[in-house]
Amino acid sequence: MDTVIDPGHWQGSVAAARAQQQHLALHVERNDRLPAHLQWLAGLDVGFEDNGATTRAAAVLLDARTLQPIAQETARIPTVMPYIPGLLSFRELPALLAALALLPRTPDLVFVDGHGIAHPRRLGVAAHLGVVTGLPSIGVAKSKLVGTFTAPGPEAGATAPLMDGHEPLGWVLRSKVRCTPLFVSGGHRVGADTALAWVQRTLRGYRLPEPTRLADRLASRRDPAMRPGAPPRTR
Numbered sequence: 001m002d003t004v005i006d007p008g009h010w011q012g013s014v015a016a017a018r019a020q021q022q023h024l025a026l027h028v029e030r031n032d033r034l035p036a037h038l039q040w041l042a043g044l045d046v047g048f049e050d051n052g053a054t055t056r057a058a059a060v061l062l063d064a065r066t067l068q069p070i071a072q073e074t075a076r077i078p079t080v081m082p083y084i085p086g087l088l089s090f091r092e093l094p095a096l097l098a099a100l101a102l103l104p105r106t107p108d109l110v111f112v113d114g115h116g117i118a119h120p121r122r123l124g125v126a127a128h129l130g131v132v133t134g135l136p137s138i139g140v141a142k143s144k145l146v147g148t149f150t151a152p153g154p155e156a157g158a159t160a161p162l163m164d165g166h167e168p169l170g171w172v173l174r175s176k177v178r179c180t181p182l183f184v185s186g187g188h189r190v191g192a193d194t195a196l197a198w199v200q201r202t203l204r205g206y207r208l209p210e211p212t213r214l215a216d217r218l219a220s221r222r223d224p225a226m227r228p229g230a231p232p233r234t235r
Helices: 014-025 088-102 125-133 192-201 210-219
Strands: 040-049 054-063 069-078 109-113 137-141 159-164 167-173 182-188
Touching (some): 014 125, 040 210, 054 210, 069 088, 109 125, 109 210, 125 137, 167 192
Parallel strands (some): 109 137
Antiparallel strands (some): 040 054, 054 069, 137 182
16 A cells, blocks of 8 residues: 555644545546456544543454454554644544555555535545545445434434535435434545445444444454553564
8 A cells, every 4th residue: 555645744724624625626536437346344433542742543343244244453643733623634644544454465446534525625535545545445434524404314324415505525425323323425436325335235233334333343443452451562
């Protein structure tokens, strides 16, 4: 995996970061460019330690056919910037890239806990990561950042388009009965319909699809291997 473009860095200026987002968003590819034989999926998520001073990113590699986890890695780095709405990717991306680099194989498709193009400047964390790595990516977010929609039906699998005016941004998916819907959008090199299809394909009875569900457990320390006192993992 090669970084294909400067990922952008937080320099302490909100205006400069927004300008970088607008520039990087020009490189987002909204059409499908997936490998013909897709073998490996990755799920990525971020948590924080030390009252926010440390960013902890989790990466899980899965077999695309069976959804069995093959490897999991965690990267910890000093938090590079405060939380600023709309600029989350600058805060999370350095740790996400570090965790992704630890995986033993380069994934063919990356699921990121966060938005793809469903972002005010069309560069959520999934789109940002996809552009700087060149990897196809999907954003699977737990809450809306931008856009309007009609609530999908109550049944599992119900969907509704997420729109910003006349522009389609992705899909709102009721992944599980009696659960708040997910917001699914293409990140980079994955169209909206393909992103939705892959999320649906990787659901296994939980609210989140398997790639981000497993990464969420690891990033949030709900995985037994992450609990205080657990023996260290070996790679």
